[in-house]
Amino acid sequence: MSDATTEISLPYSDVLPGAVLAIEAGIDGESLVLAPSKLPAVAEHIRDSEGYDLLSNVTGVDYLGYKGRTAADRFEVVYHLYSTTRGGGPKVLKARLPEENPALPTLMPVYPGADLQEREVYDLYGIRFTGHPNLRRILLWEGFHGHPMRKDWKEAYYEAESKPFKSRHPDGHHAWAEDRNPWGSNVTYPDGFDPETWNQPVFMRPLEGRSGNGASGSLKTDRIVVNMGPQHPSTHGVFRMIVELDGETITALEPEMGYLHRNHEKIGERNTYLMNMPYTDRLDYISSMSNNLAYAIAVEKLLGEAFQPPERAEYLRVIMAELTRIVNHLFSVGTFFNDLGAFFTPLFYAVREREMILDMFESVSGSRMMCNYMRFGGVAKDLPEGWLEMCKELVFERLPGKLDELERYLVGNEIVQQRCIGVGFLSAVDAIALSCTGPQLRGSGVPYDIRRAEPYSIYDRFDFQVVTFPGCDVYSRFLVRMEEMRQSVKILQQALKQIPEGPVQAAKAQGAYTVRPPVGDVYGRIEAPKGELGFYLVSNGSGNPWRYRVRPPSYINLNALGPMVVGNKVADAVIILGAIDIVLGEVDR
Amino acid sequence: MAELPQGAAAVPEDVQSNVLLTTIDWIYNTGRTFSLWPMTFGLACCAIEFIVAGTARYDLSRFGMEVIRPSPRQCDLLLVSGTVTKKMVVPIVRLYNQMAEPRYVVSMGACATGGGPFKEGYNVVSGIDKFLPVDVYVPGCPPTPEALLNGFIALQQKIKKQSVRTVPWYRKDYTGEIPIPVLGPDIFGTAPDDMKRVREVGLNRTMAARAAGKLTIAELHYQGADEYVVIRNSGLAQDMTGWRLTSGQGDQSYAFPAGFVLMPDAELRVHSGPGAAAPAANDQVWTRQPVWHNEGDAATILDADGNVVSSFSYKGS
Numbered sequence A: 001m002s003d004a005t006t007e008i009s010l011p012y013s014d015v016l017p018g019a020v021l022a023i024e025a026g027i028d029g030e031s032l033v034l035a036p037s038k039l040p041a042v043a044e045h046i047r048d049s050e051g052y053d054l055l056s057n058v059t060g061v062d063y064l065g066y067k068g069r070t071a072a073d074r075f076e077v078v079y080h081l082y083s084t085t086r087g088g089g090p091k092v093l094k095a096r097l098p099e100e101n102p103a104l105p106t107l108m109p110v111y112p113g114a115d116l117q118e119r120e121v122y123d124l125y126g127i128r129f130t131g132h133p134n135l136r137r138i139l140l141w142e143g144f145h146g147h148p149m150r151k152d153w154k155e156a157y158y159e160a161e162s163k164p165f166k167s168r169h170p171d172g173h174h175a176w177a178e179d180r181n182p183w184g185s186n187v188t189y190p191d192g193f194d195p196e197t198w199n200q201p202v203f204m205r206p207l208e209g210r211s212g213n214g215a216s217g218s219l220k221t222d223r224i225v226v227n228m229g230p231q232h233p234s235t236h237g238v239f240r241m242i243v244e245l246d247g248e249t250i251t252a253l254e255p256e257m258g259y260l261h262r263n264h265e266k267i268g269e270r271n272t273y274l275m276n277m278p279y280t281d282r283l284d285y286i287s288s289m290s291n292n293l294a295y296a297i298a299v300e301k302l303l304g305e306a307f308q309p310p311e312r313a314e315y316l317r318v319i320m321a322e323l324t325r326i327v328n329h330l331f332s333v334g335t336f337f338n339d340l341g342a343f344f345t346p347l348f349y350a351v352r353e354r355e356m357i358l359d360m361f362e363s364v365s366g367s368r369m370m371c372n373y374m375r376f377g378g379v380a381k382d383l384p385e386g387w388l389e390m391c392k393e394l395v396f397e398r399l400p401g402k403l404d405e406l407e408r409y410l411v412g413n414e415i416v417q418q419r420c421i422g423v424g425f426l427s428a429v430d431a432i433a434l435s436c437t438g439p440q441l442r443g444s445g446v447p448y449d450i451r452r453a454e455p456y457s458i459y460d461r462f463d464f465q466v467v468t469f470p471g472c473d474v475y476s477r478f479l480v481r482m483e484e485m486r487q488s489v490k491i492l493q494q495a496l497k498q499i500p501e502g503p504v505q506a507a508k509a510q511g512a513y514t515v516r517p518p519v520g521d522v523y524g525r526i527e528a529p530k531g532e533l534g535f536y537l538v539s540n541g542s543g544n545p546w547r548y549r550v551r552p553p554s555y556i557n558l559n560a561l562g563p564m565v566v567g568n569k570v571a572d573a574v575i576i577l578g579a580i581d582i583v584l585g586e587v588d589r
Numbered sequence B: 001m002a003e004l005p006q007g008a009a010a011v012p013e014d015v016q017s018n019v020l021l022t023t024i025d026w027i028y029n030t031g032r033t034f035s036l037w038p039m040t041f042g043l044a045c046c047a048i049e050f051i052v053a054g055t056a057r058y059d060l061s062r063f064g065m066e067v068i069r070p071s072p073r074q075c076d077l078l079l080v081s082g083t084v085t086k087k088m089v090v091p092i093v094r095l096y097n098q099m100a101e102p103r104y105v106v107s108m109g110a111c112a113t114g115g116g117p118f119k120e121g122y123n124v125v126s127g128i129d130k131f132l133p134v135d136v137y138v139p140g141c142p143p144t145p146e147a148l149l150n151g152f153i154a155l156q157q158k159i160k161k162q163s164v165r166t167v168p169w170y171r172k173d174y175t176g177e178i179p180i181p182v183l184g185p186d187i188f189g190t191a192p193d194d195m196k197r198v199r200e201v202g203l204n205r206t207m208a209a210r211a212a213g214k215l216t217i218a219e220l221h222y223q224g225a226d227e228y229v230v231i232r233n234s235g236l237a238q239d240m241t242g243w244r245l246t247s248g249q250g251d252q253s254y255a256f257p258a259g260f261v262l263m264p265d266a267e268l269r270v271h272s273g274p275g276a277a278a279p280a281a282n283d284q285v286w287t288r289q290p291v292w293h294n295e296g297d298a299a300t301i302l303d304a305d306g307n308v309v310s311s312f313s314y315k316g317s
């Protein structure tokens, strides 16, 4: 872009002169390149005057060695802002940072929901967010050396140089990466590191209590710090909460994660685009079809028109995604009741229906859980014979009744209501500010559903309601899930009636194993069962993504965990966490 | 009823039909086989299939192992159900140590067995068997509940073949404790050879880089009442006993005090001239006479054997 045009048309030059450095045209529309120091001011202005109130995604990118980039703009932090009231596409802000000591001001005063995402960028890229109140490592541990998502960070067992594995079987002999790269030999240890005198730094922020300190005449009590997890039946995996208690009341909470950080994004940069498809299954492993869909949509945006799926494939995608939503909500409701203390019985009912759907998945994709069914430009293969009839029977005959049954058992239950109503309060304003999405946001009465706000695939054809409940508590979130299952059934019924015959993959996409999208970056997102699932991809024109970022809904929903839990009883922390519905595969990636 | 062995106590007539004779091994193994208590412990995707294996369709309780306890003290089966990360392996080993003997480990899925799809990851341990003894491996990604049940049955068969006389946990010298790995810049075990390896790759490499560095004369201030030479150490700590600093023009020589050690990255100044003083701990006073000629001179450091370590020359104004 020539300087002449940027001179004339730079936005916000009247209120914030010098803040916007350039406008970049991209596949997603325009993005604004900002002066890093002006970022909070611009964000605040955009939020207040244009209504972009939801900070959806914060991505760090390392452009070391990327064509056209130098050490002066090696790092980039990308922000995607959306409007919960208007819907529509994103406002994309970018800040470019130099190689030497990259830092920019935190967005937390404007969007408190930037908290966890900024910490992640700091952890993986070493980009500092000045003013962030708790800038510590989040996925890796304190004491880890280096920032692994940087392009020049090399790991043990690094195999990319020898891929595809020509050398794995030289002369018919097996070779292991471990042998070429003995354990630990390519780990960089900091100067003077001595294992015998090493003490791992303690990485807990000192928790500040709010009561019981003897002030204003109250009784002086001791507070105790209790550690829940990473092995704890209520944390739904390897999640850890460190809570400080005053009696039974929680005065502070510090989440600790990364126990399942399996380097999804780093591996994703090494894989070809298609190789990432099965990996997405393992993000939120309860709802793999939705993950497939989100990734396929993002890559198709990058690939352009020729890869738009044909009609039948679109219907298949919607059918699978909605079945997945039912699967996910059933499981989440079931485990939620585990957390409440109704140990396993509701889960048994929920899992029974889930198994029916998993059987359908298995017959179409070959796997119960890790479906790997979607492809760019369509789906992997057409339905087996008789599948539609089976599915129709399930959706028209069985599921509505079973959902009624579940509702009869659970929703009106007095104990459940007593336990849930008013617990884990999160106001609509806070929910938006903390970047919550999905049932957590709608349980606070905000009618924001991407299927409506920015319809993707063919969701604009279906008649369904965006479910909200105004209670702002765990009970509302539970009700949202129950009701969303009905809406999914409704969508399924329409889709099953309308589905046409035809091909299931775009002609050009068939057999295209290694796609090479044009240079550019793109953000594709869907309404996954847990919230907004997005993929931010940067392509440099080669067969591997330059950057492969997952916007994990349950990770970002955890922003609200602390605010919701503090002030509640310790037993309620368990159900508040359960109502967020986290899956660690996605939280930690 | 079978013949009693010679010398066995006779069983009274009236209870004969109520007595069963068997081996200790059989009764011991049967008891353990059908009351395995797995731990509530889900790592990743595979854990979901484990939960499902406990529900009505697959019904784990048919095999006598439905008592799933969250406390390791009450469990004898550790099911490693998913990707083991470096951050998580520390608690896993600790949990294993907390379980009472006899205890068994089942590695469920590709990840727990060998790293699975995430093997190359920087935070992934490629297989729990690098840290814990595994009894049964269940392949799959994830293994179906049926496969998991099959794995459990394989474990039961394994238990049935054990004998009280040979199992390790009744031996006198047996502790069964696994050393808990440590999270440093990377993960490492605490076994002596692990420590040695880490020291080799870490400390020694650092040392090697340091050893390539050396002592140099960094600056020479030859003007004023207090003239001084700045010597900097970019190598290892250096004992300077017997080392000397010499001047080229006047051929004077200064011997460093015996036992003086210059630490890595430290600086030392050797002062001379009428105003010479030693303000810092490392500073030395050579003489109250001026040493360095204003019109040009050269300084040299010699080690104890008289080899030149570093030299520095200047042309005066």
Ligand code: SF4
Pocket: A282, B044, B045, B046, B081, B082, B083, B108, B109, B110, B111, B112, B116, B117, B140, B141, B142, B143
């Ligand atoms: S083996 Fe597969 S299913 Fe199991 S934890 Fe690993 S990735 Fe998940």
